[in-house]
Amino acid sequence: MNIGKLYIISAPSGAGKTSLVKQLVADMDGLTVSISHTTRQMRPGEAHGQDYYFVSVADFQAMREKQAFLEHAQVFDNFYGTAQQTVEDNLNKGLDVILEIDWQGAEQIKKLLPESLSIFILPPSTEVLLQRLRNRGQDGEEIIARRMRDAVTEMSHYGEFDYLVVNDVFEQALNELKSIIVANRLTRQRQARKLQPLLDSLLA
Known part of the structure; x- marks a missing residue:
């Protein structure tokens, strides 16, 4: 069986991670995003089961007690978690799986699944990050200021990523992400499984 690869993608709020991942999955075959569970409110344009599984705090805590999450974290006043079953099912199908999680989640996943690869997306400058947060038009200045402070904390963990x-x-950032995935699909371990009939015929 051609087991897929698990990718962790993290970024500070406003760095453009969600847009990049959405386009990456649209452009590449055999790649999927693991949908996380969250207790936060649904934002305009979001859909349950597509962007997140939106659950109550009680439901989230019940899943946590059953150890159903590979990782979970509290971000601002909300909880986020990655269900283990969802990830394993996709990997066993041979799909490459992306987890969009913060550095805390990335740390937990790396301990459980050391073969996973982690990618950190940075903004080009503090000024651009601030402008992107303001352009969303969703948050007041107080929340934006908190997001900026949290962004510095998040970015300080860049050294823990591959x-x-x-x-x-x-487009350049998107192409760089594609390059990482393509390169990892060409490793000897993955290619040997995929190309076994060819290798057998060449070496006969």
């Missing part, structure tokens, strides 16, 4: 991508020009 790859760094700067999202300045969207």
